[in-house]
Amino acid sequence: MNQETQEIAEPGTRPEPSGEVRTFTMLLSSTPRGARLARLLAVDTLRSWGLPEERAGHVVAxxxxxAATHGRVPGRGFRLTLYVVGSTLRVEVTDTRGxxxxxxxxxxxxxxxxRGLLLVDALADRWGVGEGRFPRKTVWAEIDLSPPERDSSRSGDLGG
Known part of the structure; x- marks a missing residue:
C-alpha cells in the first residue's frame, strides 16, 4: 500500500532558515513506471511548495x-522522500538492496x-549513500535552495 505524508506551504513561499520542515514520502513500485511516477510526484510537490523543481526533478528521476533497476527485489518497492529544512532540499530514495x-x-x-550518478553529482550540491536496517540502503542528494544573488547591473534602470 502506498503511504503519503505531505505538508504544503502557501504557493510562492520560499523556505526560511526558521527551522520549518516540509516532508513528502511515498512508497512506489520498483518498476520503470514507479520511477517515472516518483519524478512526477516530486515535481508536483515542489511546485505546490513554491520551490524550483527542474534540478530536483532530474535528480529524483x-x-x-x-532504485528500480539496480535496487530491485521482486515484490518490494522503493521509497521516495523529500525534505525541505531551512534552505536545503534533501531527496532520499531507499531500496531493499543494501x-x-x-x-x-x-x-x-x-x-x-x-551516466545517472554523474548527472546526480553534477546537479546536486551534495550526495551520498546511507545504510539502513538490513537489507535497506538510502541514496540521498541535497540541493541548496538559496535564491541567486541579484545582479546589480540589471536593476531595471534604463539609464538616460
Missing part, C-alpha cells in the same frame, strides 16, 4: 531509475547507460 552500493564511474564512450 536518476535516483528512482537506479548489498549493492552505487558507484560513481565514467561510462565507456559507446555505453548506453551508466
Amino acid at each position: 536518476e535516483l528512482a531509475a537506479n 548489498d549493492r552500493s552505487p558507484v560513481l564511474r565514467e561510462p565507456g564512450a559507446g555505453a548506453e547507460s551508466g
Whole structure:
C-alpha cells in the first residue's frame, strides 16, 4: 500500500532558515513506471511548495531509475522522500538492496547507460549513500535552495 505524508506551504513561499520542515514520502513500485511516477510526484510537490523543481526533478528521476533497476527485489518497492529544512532540499530514495552500493564511474564512450550518478553529482550540491536496517540502503542528494544573488547591473534602470 502506498503511504503519503505531505505538508504544503502557501504557493510562492520560499523556505526560511526558521527551522520549518516540509516532508513528502511515498512508497512506489520498483518498476520503470514507479520511477517515472516518483519524478512526477516530486515535481508536483515542489511546485505546490513554491520551490524550483527542474534540478530536483532530474535528480529524483536518476535516483528512482537506479532504485528500480539496480535496487530491485521482486515484490518490494522503493521509497521516495523529500525534505525541505531551512534552505536545503534533501531527496532520499531507499531500496531493499543494501548489498549493492552505487558507484560513481565514467561510462565507456559507446555505453548506453551508466551516466545517472554523474548527472546526480553534477546537479546536486551534495550526495551520498546511507545504510539502513538490513537489507535497506538510502541514496540521498541535497540541493541548496538559496535564491541567486541579484545582479546589480540589471536593476531595471534604463539609464538616460
